[in-house]
Amino acid sequence: MVESILADSIPRLAAKARLKFDKVREKNLLLLPEKVVVLNEAAASILTLCDGRQTVNTITEKIRASLQADTETADTSALPDLITMKADISEFLREMEDQGWVVIHNHGSVDNKE
Template sequence: MDADSKPRLVPKAMLKHDKVRDADLLLLPERVVQLNVSGAAILRLCDGTRTVGELVERLEEQFDTSGLNDDVVAFLRDARDQGWVVT
């Protein structure tokens, strides 16, 4: 996964906000993953049109911070290894 990769959710995955739990969920066949705020924010941007670099820029603006590249890349690698995203 590098800055030019364009991650997207796998076709079988869907993001949903559970109002009862007030939590963001990643729905997969036979599996539900409760996401933290940053994980949900990253996955919401994974639509296959933005590069990892563009995701990082957007997230740094959204959270008014800098230096997120390593954390975002690490999350996306884990998400890829879990079968949540493809590039």
């Protein structure tokens, strides 16, 4: 059964995962046992905020604020609306959870999926 990720769900990197910036290649990496995943900037930004304290809603708001700051002089109407961003980020996090790279706790939940 696939559960939806709620706005108050709290994601964190799995214990086996670690984020690193490779200065030589200028790439964001997700380090896993026997595997290295090269992340694009958006994925790295989202995963950096997955610290086990911030909700999906908070992460979405921070990503949107960052994008707005980056496009301050440009037309911000090109940015997706908050609902669309939240859906996209939730889908990304669900895919990361399916890979075992992120653990998502629903608010108030004490289960430990690792």
